[in-house]
Amino acid sequence: MKSISLREPGHFVLNDTPLPPRLGQDEVQVRVRKVGICGTDLHAFTGTQPFFSYPRILGHELALEVIDIGSTQQSHNLHVGDLCCLRPYLNCGTCDACRRGFTNCCMNMQVFGVHRDGGMREVINVPIDKVHKSTVLTAESLALVEMLSIGCHAVERAQVKRDEVVLVVGVGPIGLGVAQFAALAGARVIVADVSDARCAFAWKDPAINYCIDAKQDVIEQLKSVVPDGLPTVVFDATGNAQSMMKSFQFVAHGGRLVFVGLFQGDVTFHDPDFHRRELSLFASRNATASDFDRVIAALEANKINVASWITDRVSPEQMVDAFPTWLAPESKTIKAMLSFDNV
Ligand SMILES: [Zn+2]
Ligand SMILES: [Zn+2]
Incomplete structure (x- = not known):
């Protein structure tokens, strides 16, 4: 079968490898249909993610088709031919x-496609309790569920309420996901980004009320958009230390600040600022099974529409050359998708 391995930073190879071993207890064998490419994969490629070891098969945003179900005592609703996604x-x-x-x-978390070999190959065996199916969604939509679940989980962490003003700093795919679920919770959603291309994309998103140019003074712009006070919930989806440190200033007194993006180092803040506002600070990591179910239900009900987020579609043969172009600063890529389908 085809499999793409990141041999070392900057160097993908497309191999012909043996099919996976026989199914173990509580496993399902699946054909990989689509693989979403995310920031973690880009960091693995550039070698800037310290916990990566090489060679590694990437791929944790997966749309899968069930081809065999191993013996299990666990209750499940899977049949051969079902489309599903993986909680990795x-x-x-x-x-x-x-x-x-x-x-x-x-x-002792091990993320499939990060700490262990993932889904950039045609057939894999995965634990049956990590599979979420949909009889409605397309393979492309299913490949976006993991990424959206990160945003769904962050909004759950903050317990966003109707009519709250929410600011999302960083409007890449993760920030866009946060915006969707904050809007579904009934919040008024403002986003901010330093990238003109991302701001232009955000302005077109019906879930987003306003986009702030983060190259300019954010507080000044917030004052004009929300004259009666600062946002009560601020999400940082940049993973950038400077941005995360600055975000304390954007939260209303008594508000919540959620770090969705991760920075590999120290983030500091001025305690009197934190105390005076009596802020609550949250980390948000990964997502739970119920987040996945909620995302699938929202997509199935057309409450969120993410089809336009997929800007690049490649075959395994094309990906090896296309991948570095997604990193370029002038890249218009929002979401790239690798397809193992013969289309
Ligand atoms: Zn990801
Ligand atoms: Zn554990």
């Missing part, structure tokens, strides 16, 4: 976090 967070099930139900932040 392989938690241990036994650590303190898992036992308390915090499976998304397991102490």
Whole structure:
């Protein structure tokens, strides 16, 4: 079967590799239909993600078709031919976090396609309890569910309420996802980004009320858009330390600040600013099974429409050359999608 391996930073190879071994207990064998490409994959390629080891088969945003179901005592609703997506967070099930139900932040977390080989290959075996199916959605929509679940989880963390003013800093795919679920919760959604291309895309999104140019003074622009006070919830989806540190200033007194993006280092803040406002600071990591179910239900009900987010479509043969172009600063790529379908 075809499989794409990142041999070392900057160097993908397309291989012919053996099919996976026989199904183990509680596993399903699936054909990989689509693979969404995300920031984590781009960092793996540039070698800027310290926890990556090489060679690695990337791919954790997956649309899958069931081809075989192994023996299992677990209740499931899967049939051969079903389309599904994968919740790629392989938690241990036994650590303190898992036992308390915090499976998304397991102490021994292994993410499929990050810490272990992932889905950039034609056939894989995956745990049956990590598979979410839809009889309605297309393969492309299913490949976007994982990414959207990150935003859904962040909005859940903040418990966004109707008529709240929400600011999302960083409007790449993750920030766009946060905006969708904040809007579904009834919030008025403002976004901010330094990229003109991303701002232009955000202005067209019906979930977004206003887009701030983060190259200019953000507070000044916020004052004109929300004259009666600052946003009560601010999400940072940049993973940029400077942006994360600045975001404390954008939150109303008594508000919540959610770090969706991750920075590999220290983030500091001025405690009197934090205290004076009595802020609540949240980290948001991965997503839970119920986040995945919520995303699938929202897509099935056409409450969010993300088809226009897919700007680039490639075959395995094309991806090796196309991948570096998605990193270019002038790139208009929002979401790139690798297809193992013969179309
Ligand atoms: Zn991702
Ligand atoms: Zn665990």
